[in-house]
Each structure stands twice: as structure tokens, then as C-alpha cells.
Amino acid sequence: MPKIARELTDLALRRLKEPGMYAAGGVAGLHFRILPSGGRTWILRVTVGGKRRDIGLGGYPTVSLAGARDAARAARESIRSGIDPVEQKRVQRATMIAARGSAVTFDDAARQYIEAMRHEWRNAKHEAQWVSTLATYASPVIGPLAVRDIELSHVVRILEPIWTTKTETAVRLRGRIESVLDWCAVRGYRQADNPARWKGHLDKLLPKPAKVAKRAHFPALPWREMGAFMAELRTREGIGARAVEFAILTAARSGEVRGARWSEFDLQAGTWTIPGDRMKAGKEHRVPLSDQALAVLESMPRGDDFVFPGSRQGAMLSDMSLTAVLRRMGHADITVHGFRSAFRDWAAEATNYAREVPEMALAHAIGNDVEAAYRRGDLFEKRRRLMRDWAKFCDTLTSAADVTPIRSTAA
Numbered sequence: 001m002p003k004i005a006r007e008l009t010d011l012a013l014r015r016l017k018e019p020g021m022y023a024a025g026g027v028a029g030l031h032f033r034i035l036p037s038g039g040r041t042w043i044l045r046v047t048v049g050g051k052r053r054d055i056g057l058g059g060y061p062t063v064s065l066a067g068a069r070d071a072a073r074a075a076r077e078s079i080r081s082g083i084d085p086v087e088q089k090r091v092q093r094a095t096m097i098a099a100r101g102s103a104v105t106f107d108d109a110a111r112q113y114i115e116a117m118r119h120e121w122r123n124a125k126h127e128a129q130w131v132s133t134l135a136t137y138a139s140p141v142i143g144p145l146a147v148r149d150i151e152l153s154h155v156v157r158i159l160e161p162i163w164t165t166k167t168e169t170a171v172r173l174r175g176r177i178e179s180v181l182d183w184c185a186v187r188g189y190r191q192a193d194n195p196a197r198w199k200g201h202l203d204k205l206l207p208k209p210a211k212v213a214k215r216a217h218f219p220a221l222p223w224r225e226m227g228a229f230m231a232e233l234r235t236r237e238g239i240g241a242r243a244v245e246f247a248i249l250t251a252a253r254s255g256e257v258r259g260a261r262w263s264e265f266d267l268q269a270g271t272w273t274i275p276g277d278r279m280k281a282g283k284e285h286r287v288p289l290s291d292q293a294l295a296v297l298e299s300m301p302r303g304d305d306f307v308f309p310g311s312r313q314g315a316m317l318s319d320m321s322l323t324a325v326l327r328r329m330g331h332a333d334i335t336v337h338g339f340r341s342a343f344r345d346w347a348a349e350a351t352n353y354a355r356e357v358p359e360m361a362l363a364h365a366i367g368n369d370v371e372a373a374y375r376r377g378d379l380f381e382k383r384r385r386l387m388r389d390w391a392k393f394c395d396t397l398t399s400a401a402d403v404t405p406i407r408s409t410a411a
Contacts, residue, residue: 248394
């Protein structure tokens with residue numbers, strides 16, 4: 001039992017000037033501390049669970065001498081009851097912070113989450129999709145609710161109306177709600193299980209997306225008609241027509257073609273290297289260029305950074321410009337992206353190339369993790385032969401009844 005010091009008076013406290021720790025008396029372990037800065041505070045020095053603790057009781061004169069003694073007695077009483085005052089104070093403070101944080105609404109939490117994550121996302125379009133889907137579908141139901149109060153019934157109410165009609169949107173929406181609520185849990189804004197999680201939870205209430213999704217394919221030109229289409233396309237003038245032609249010959253996405261810059265090309269080597277930040281998979285992609293593709297590039301003027309510049313100075317060609325070319329040719333029923341499907345169908349039905357060669361030409365992600373781990377190359381030379389054969393096929397006029405498949409050697 002610590003010795004109780006002679007009790008100090010208020011007058012004695014005011015007379016103390018030197019920094020240090022002074023026994024205040026009246027309660028064992030109570031000290032009056034003067035800091036080098038001149039600040040004055042109360043400290044209760046005790047032993048809790050075999051360890052010495054210095055417990056702060058507040059500053060002087062905000063806490064008077066009598067108030068410090070009362071607080072010291074209460075702390076010692078708690079210790080005798082088996083309660084650690086320091087830990088108790090920490091828990092109370094954490095509870096107060098959590099209670100204040102749990103009042104955050106879903107809309108507020110979503111804004112904070114998007115702001116925190118936006119630097120990880122590849123482009124502004126991704127952020128805009130997050131904002132749009134949450135605002136359209138989630139906010140009307142749970143936007144003003146405190147995140148601590150969001151339950152399974154709320155999430156089901158959001159998802160059920162669009163689960164079978166807009167399945168892809170619904171799946172993405174569910175994942176976004178789950179991410180926001182997970183973030184809230186880590187921040188201490190909610191303690192309950194995440195009501196938007198799929199496995200072992202929503203999968204028991206909603207049908208599997210693969211069972212209900214209506215798979216939409218990009219309208220495409222039948223591959224056997226490519227020769228006739230290309231012959232007509234080459235009679236069309238304008239940057240849009242050349243961009244469509246180049247997209248077909250490289251089997252590239254329209255955005256990759258429209259954003260192509262001269263600095264990405266090595267015309268000597270016949271190679272187009274698209275940087276990762278412009279690719280859907282986020283990885284650099286090399287495209288072998290056929291003679292026909294190189295001819296398109298050679299026909300383009302060099303006065304702009306973009307190979308296919310738009311009407312405004314320093315801007316790329318708009319996506320609508322490519323669509324307009326197809327419409328003027330009487331093909332409003334197909335899309336530029338659909339030419340990638342035509343290329344894939346041709347490779348599968350009219351050549352002997354192994355499946356992975358056209359898949360890599362299309363820059364598709366490898367679906368099998370094991371295959372992805374072992375196959376590190378990009379099959380570039382095989383793809384060069386493939387694209388040469390594709391360009392040759394696009395130069396060939398055929399009829400649906402008389403098609404001569406290209407039997408390229410599969411390596």
C-alpha cells in the first residue's frame with residue numbers, strides 16, 4: 001500500500017513553480033505535475049494487474065484539488081472491483097467514436113469510399129459508373145439510412161427488380177454496395193455482417209446470374225461477307241472510314257484505334273504497341289501489322305498526335321464517327337466492335353490456328369489461372385501470321401456458297 005503523503009492545500013499548489021511531480025496527499029498515489037511548458041495536471045500513479053499505470057485525471061485549475069481527490073478515489077474503487085480505468089476509458093472513447101461514425105448515411109459513405117478508391121481506378125468512366133449505379137438504384141432505398149441500419153431486406157429490395165432484367169448491372173451494383181459496406185465495417189461505422197455479400201447469403205435468395213442473364217452479343221457482319229464489305233469500305237473517303245478499316249485489320253477495339261498515337265507505332269518493324277492504360281485488361285498489348293494495315297497508316301497525314309484525329313484540334317476521333325460510316329454504307333444493324341466477333345469466327349471456322357492465338361490477338365484475358373501462370377509469352381510471331389492471313393482474307397471476294405477456308409499452319 002503506497003504511503004499517503006502530507007496533504008497539499010490550494011495555496012501550496014499555487015506556490016509551486018518548478019517542473020516536476022509532487023505528491024498531493026489525501027489519496028494514495030495522487031500527484032500534481034508541473035510540465036516544462038508550465039502546464040499543470042493531475043496524475044494518479046497506481047498498480048493494475050501487476051503493472052504501474054499513470055492515469056491522467058485532468059488539468060489544473062479546471063479540475064480542482066477536491067475534484068482530483070474525488071476522481072482518484074473513484075479510480076481506486078474501480079481497480080478494487082477488477083476494472084482497469086485506462087482500458088475502460090479507451091473502450092468508452094472507441095464506443096463514442098463508433099456511435100458518432102455509425103450515424104454516417106450510405107450516401108455519405110459511398111462518396112467517401114469513391115473518393116478513397118478513385119486513384120486506383122483506371123479512368124474517370126469507371127468512377128462515373130460507380131456514381132451512376134449507386135445514385136440510380138441504391139440511393140432511393142438506402143441513401144439516407146445510417147449504414148448501421150442497413151439490412152438484408154434493403155439490399156434485396158434494391159436488387160430484385162433488376163436482377164433478371166438488367167442482370168449485369170445488378171451484379172455490379174451488388175458488388176459495389178458490398179464494397180461500401182465492407183469499408184464502413186473497417187472504419188467502425190457498422191458491426192453487423194455485410195447484407196450485400198453473395199456467397200452463403202444472397203446466393204440463397206437470388207438466382208445465379210449465369211442462369212438468368214440474357215447474353216447480349218455485339219451485332220456483327222458474317223465473316224464470309226468481309227471481302228465485299230472491305231471492297232466497299234475502301235471506296236469511302238474520310239478519317240472515319242480509314243479508322244474502321246484499320247480496326248478491322250487489327251481486330252482492335254474502337255477505343256484503342258481512336259486513341260492511337262503515332263508514338264505507339266514502329267512502322268519499320270510493323271508493330272503497334274498499345275500502352276496498358278489504354279487497354280481493357282490494363283496490360284500493354286503488341287499488335288503485329290499486316291501490309292494492308294501499314295498501308296492505312298501511310299495514307300494518314302502526320303499533322304496531329306493522333307493517327308485518327310477528330311474535328312477539334314488535339315482531339316481523337318469520336319466513336320460516333322465510326323458508327324456513321326457503317327450507317328452511310330447501309331449497315332446500321334452492325335457495330336464496329338462486332339468486327340472482332342467476325343474475326344474470331346473466321347479464325348475458328350476457316351483456319352487451323354490454335355485457339356489461344358486469336359484470343360491473344362483480341363487481347364482477351366486468360367480465363368484459366370494455371371494456364372496464365374505457365375504461359376508468359378504473347379505468341380507474337382504466330383499472331384503476325386494470323387493477321388497476315390486475316391488481311392488476305394479481307395481482300396478476297398467470296399460467296400456464301402463458295403468459301404475456300406484458309407488452312408494456315410497451326411504452330
